[in-house]
Amino acid sequence: xxxxxxxxxxxxxxxxxxxxxxxxxxxxxxxxxxxxxxxxxxxxxxxxxxxxxxxxxxxxxxxxxxxxxxxxxxxxxxxxxxxxxxxxxxxxxxxxxxxxxxxxxxxxxxxxxxxxxxxxxxxxxxxxxxxxxxxxxxxxxxxxxxxxxxxxxxxxxxxxxxxxxxxxxxxxxxxxxxxxxxxxxxxxxxxxxxxxxxxxxxxxxxxxxxxxxxxxxxxxxxxxxxxxxxxxxxxxxxxxxxxxxxxxxxxxxxxxxxxxxxxxxxxxxxxxxxxxxxxxxxxxxxxxxxxxxxxxxxxxxxxxxxxxxxxxxxxxxxxxxxxxxxxxxxxxxxxxxxxxxxxxxxxxxxxxxxxxxxxxxxxxxxxxxxxxxxxxxxxxxxxxxxxxxxxxxxxxxxxx
Amino acid sequence: xxxxxxxxxxxxxxxxxxxxxxxxxxxxxxxxxxxxxxxxxxxxxxxxxxxxxxxxxxxxxxxxxxxxxxxxxxxxxxxxxxxxxxxxxxxxxxxxxxxxxxxxxxxxxxxxxxxxxxxxxxxxxxxxxxxxxxxxxxxxxxxxxxxxxxxxxxxxxxx
Numbered sequence: 068x069x070x071x072x073x074x075x076x077x078x079x080x081x082x083x084x085x086x087x088x089x090x091x092x093x094x095x096x097x098x099x100x101x102x103x104x105x106x107x108x109x110x111x112x113x114x115x116x117x118x119x120x121x122x123x124x125x126x127x128x129x130x131x132x133x134x135x136x137x138x139x140x141x142x143x144x145x146x147x148x149x150x151x152x153x154x155x156x157x158x159x160x161x162x163x164x165x166x167x168x169x170x171x172x173x174x175x176x177x178x179x180x181x182x183x184x185x186x187x188x189x190x191x192x193x194x195x196x197x198x199x200x201x202x203x204x205x206x207x208x209x210x211x212x213x214x215x216x217x218x219x220x221x222x223x224x225x226x227x228x229x230x231x232x233x234x235x236x237x238x239x240x241x242x243x244x245x246x247x248x249x250x251x252x253x254x255x256x257x258x259x260x261x262x263x264x265x266x267x268x269x270x271x272x273x274x275x276x277x278x279x280x281x282x283x284x285x286x287x288x289x290x291x292x293x294x295x296x297x298x299x300x301x302x303x304x305x306x307x308x309x310x311x312x313x314x315x316x317x318x319x320x321x322x323x324x325x326x327x328x329x330x331x332x333x334x335x336x337x338x339x340x341x342x343x344x345x346x347x348x349x350x351x352x353x354x355x356x357x358x359x360x361x362x363x364x365x366x367x368x369x370x371x372x373x374x375x376x377x378x379x380x381x382x383x384x385x386x387x388x389x390x391x392x393x394x395x396x397x398x399x400x401x402x403x404x405x406x407x408x409x410x411x412x413x414x415x416x417x418x419x420x421x422x423x424x425x426x427x428x429x430x431x432x433x434x435x436x437x438x439x440x441x442x443x444x445x446x447x448x449x450x451x452x453x454x455x456x457x458x459x460x461x462x463x464x465x466x467x
Numbered sequence: 468x469x470x471x472x473x474x475x476x477x478x479x480x481x482x483x484x485x486x487x488x489x490x491x492x493x494x495x496x497x498x499x500x501x502x503x504x505x506x507x508x509x510x511x512x513x514x515x516x517x518x519x520x521x522x523x524x525x526x527x528x529x530x531x532x533x534x535x536x537x538x539x540x541x542x543x544x545x546x547x548x549x550x551x552x553x554x555x556x557x558x559x560x561x562x563x564x565x566x567x568x569x570x571x572x573x574x575x576x577x578x579x580x581x582x583x584x585x586x587x588x589x590x591x592x593x594x595x596x597x598x599x600x601x602x603x604x605x606x607x608x609x610x611x612x613x614x615x616x617x618x619x620x621x622x623x624x625x626x
Contacts, residue, residue, distance in 0.1 A: 072569065075562050076585040079489060081481040089503050093473055093510045302475060356518030
């Protein structure tokens, strides 16, 4: 009866739409607490708009310290830059307009989430679109101290500006203008794309370039590769929720959106030969109150484990939990850890090259089958390893 | 609590709350009301809890809310399994019988059975959740098994 009752109950799930209703009620409750004046003007309106377009606006915070050109050569630019995500709530998308700051992943990846495809053309040709083009929901903001000017450019479509008040203004494919922290920018599809014979605009694969000119005349440029992704929400160590690209086969990665990956990010190589699987039963993030600080890659016993990047072996050891493990230091605070190995082929102090064999997959320590537990840490903080693989590697991975 | 934390809590524990509410209320509309109330109350909580604490709080809050609603109802009909949208499709006659039997258990026994068998809590954990001695929980489970055996005509093993 035990099994039967449990089986019976497992078929019963929360009815569709109930979660949304509760969220809606929660939002309403919060809005009422803020006060009717506030509700009527600045809060309630965006909520309604957000409900319609399910947009996520994004603030790209260019941190003061990190954006001055690094006099210290060891400075890893952007590794600690912070992104403020202006989250919008949609009735259909898993997104909540809390006006809260959500930090980006430590590898500088940003999420521009929206519930629409990234290709725009020949769709709706209303008067508005024919005249002004399409102002997409992919929006971002440049933040930081001591910025005098911003230069933005994109290699397809264009950009638009939206101030605190007023209508969006098209800017074309590039713009240089004085910095205003209240202004947000968005991706724009020019009206030509909607005319017969006009070229389609698809932001999947586009390159966005953002340059900040500081008061002392120095400049800093970040380039972003925009890719269309299915995103997954995960809870990081400090408890904040973040979105990161999901993998094929992961049904929790169900938020379509545009992901902006910093091109100068630190990309890692895939650490296991002959396995391109990530176990979805135990993904990175806080699950049931406990942080799973890495990803599990199932592979055959003895499969070759490769160094994810050039580095030095800083630790080789064994303990009850991790079994045989090793830690590689890749410089600038970036480390990777490989656990549950059958055997480790390198010793402390060895220098390794990316793609070099360092160990073999096993099932030592607290493990129930041969797999590699792979962790990425920046300054000792566990990061979502998925954000350290470029889109070519991510596309080849499967969650199972 | 933030909306994201709320979303997360609903994703992690939504089914637990809904199933428990349904088991207690025997009515989908009431269960949905309880669900909404409980999560809105969670949303009002400022405290930052870990997952297990949140779950325990949700279970306790669900039981309280169910008890509140029950004060208005003296006799309630038993919900037929066919009336639950998701469970209806399987159509296993033994499932229908089991659901019916559990639904007919007295409330105290039913709660203990649900938490033990559906949520996998141990008797000690249930005791802590309900604020009664563990021995009481074991007695309730024992009685529940006994009654279920009777209700199911003795052909079920009870365990």
